Amino acid sequence: xxxxxxxxxxxxxxxxxxxxxxxxxxxxxxxxxxxxxxxxxxxxxxxxxxxxxxxxxxxxxxxxxxxxxxxxxxxxxxxxxxxxxxxxxxxxxxxxxxxxxxxxxxxxxxxxxxxxxxxxxxxxxxxxxxxxxxxxxxxxxxxxxxxxxxxxxxxxxxxxxxxxxxxxxxxxxxxxxxxxxxxxxxxxxxxxxxxxxxxxxxxxxxxxxxxxxxxxxxxxxxxxxxxxxxxxxxxxxxxxxxxxxxxxxxxxxxxxxxxxxxxxxxxxxxxxxxxxxxxxxxxxxxxxxxxxxxxxxxxxxxxxxxxxxxxxxxxxxxxxxxxxxxxxxxxxxxxxxxxxxxxxxxxxxxxxxxxxxxxxxxxxxxxxxxxxxxxxxxxxxxxxxxxxxxxxxxxxxxxxxxxxxxxxxxxxxxxxxxxxxxxxxxxxxxxxxxxxxx
Numbered sequence: 001x002x003x004x005x006x007x008x009x010x011x012x013x014x015x016x017x018x019x020x021x022x023x024x025x026x027x028x029x030x031x032x033x034x035x036x037x038x039x040x041x042x043x044x045x046x047x048x049x050x051x052x053x054x055x056x057x058x059x060x061x062x063x064x065x066x067x068x069x070x071x072x073x074x075x076x077x078x079x080x081x082x083x084x085x086x087x088x089x090x091x092x093x094x095x096x097x098x099x100x101x102x103x104x105x106x107x108x109x110x111x112x113x114x115x116x117x118x119x120x121x122x123x124x125x126x127x128x129x130x131x132x133x134x135x136x137x138x139x140x141x142x143x144x145x146x147x148x149x150x151x152x153x154x155x156x157x158x159x160x161x162x163x164x165x166x167x168x169x170x171x172x173x174x175x176x177x178x179x180x181x182x183x184x185x186x187x188x189x190x191x192x193x194x195x196x197x198x199x200x201x202x203x204x205x206x207x208x209x210x211x212x213x214x215x216x217x218x219x220x221x222x223x224x225x226x227x228x229x230x231x232x233x234x235x236x237x238x239x240x241x242x243x244x245x246x247x248x249x250x251x252x253x254x255x256x257x258x259x260x261x262x263x264x265x266x267x268x269x270x271x272x273x274x275x276x277x278x279x280x281x282x283x284x285x286x287x288x289x290x291x292x293x294x295x296x297x298x299x300x301x302x303x304x305x306x307x308x309x310x311x312x313x314x315x316x317x318x319x320x321x322x323x324x325x326x327x328x329x330x331x332x333x334x335x336x337x338x339x340x341x342x343x344x345x346x347x348x349x350x351x352x353x354x355x356x357x358x359x360x361x362x363x364x365x366x367x368x369x370x371x372x373x374x375x376x377x378x379x380x381x382x383x384x385x386x387x388x389x390x391x392x393x394x395x396x397x398x399x400x401x402x403x404x405x406x407x408x409x410x411x412x413x414x415x416x417x418x419x420x421x422x423x424x425x426x427x428x429x430x431x432x433x434x435x436x437x438x
Contacts, residue, residue, distance in 0.1 A: 030245070052245060054089040055094070055242055069082075070082055087242055221236065221240065286307070297388070300337075318401075319382070322396050332430075346373075348376045382395075392432055393432070399427045400424060
């Protein structure tokens, strides 16, 4: 579900700019469906430890088994058959044997990973800046506390007998503990010293045959393959190593103003259901194009649309033309004439779709406006006149419909207002009808 169209029942409607807050509920691997908390996912750098992506085509690698013969340590003349496992891609036929990775005796885990020459340097820099950030935080907290104590009125302290307490703070109190915060707290840890990076005046020259030797494009990595491994940026295909698969997240949406849950998925990664799923598509009438005639320049044509009601109660719909100067009406290339009457859409009934003997509801429809009616679907005619001699025909109009708020707050009987739960909403509709005919 796109978070742009989340619906809040406790607000008068939905808009794309409705303030929402997002929260990560769980991390999981899309291949093995293993879920883990956020702290564990952070330690694993948001990657799965058992699943890998192909470095060539970025598809998921599968583990394959093969039989190999090995000599027995007791009797070298005899051999024994053992199973060996390696990684293989079913799309580009890449295998872990192409880069010299040794086969494993177990199906999962323990795969060889290349060592980066700057790993120790990066880890040392991270530890150094973490220690520096801790010292700055302690010093900042100490200055904040000293500033607060200096602005305390002396008369207030003397009146309530706080002067002696501030002059002689008791051991173990929170004020004493915070006031004593200084850089000494960081001295318990061993101070980390790093060597500054040094610029090099001379670099290694290129090989003599760099510009003359023929290039085999099958052995050269693409730009996408290099960017997927920014720590190594392999140049040759023989340097491509499998990468751990990225984790996906399940997130929940919440309205920032009323703190109402808009969307909350199931915690289990194998489930695609939602505990709460308030998306506007489930409440806005659906507009589809059913038939398009031959469209010609400055000639009026009749287009058949279908309106489908996604809710179980009756919905009243009115089609309106866009007014002049409408900021949403920017892509229209044709003049549209919509029916002026109000349309009533029957409620959605899942059982009626499979019941052929169900009696249709009787609505006073105008045959010049309504082409057909079936269950919660209605066919409506609109008239379109193209205004441009070439290009695709695009029409814009407004869809006004009523919305019944089923999640309204509980009110006393004497204060209940049956009309307060129904609100009218207007949506902008833009349809592409295809190219013009000569």
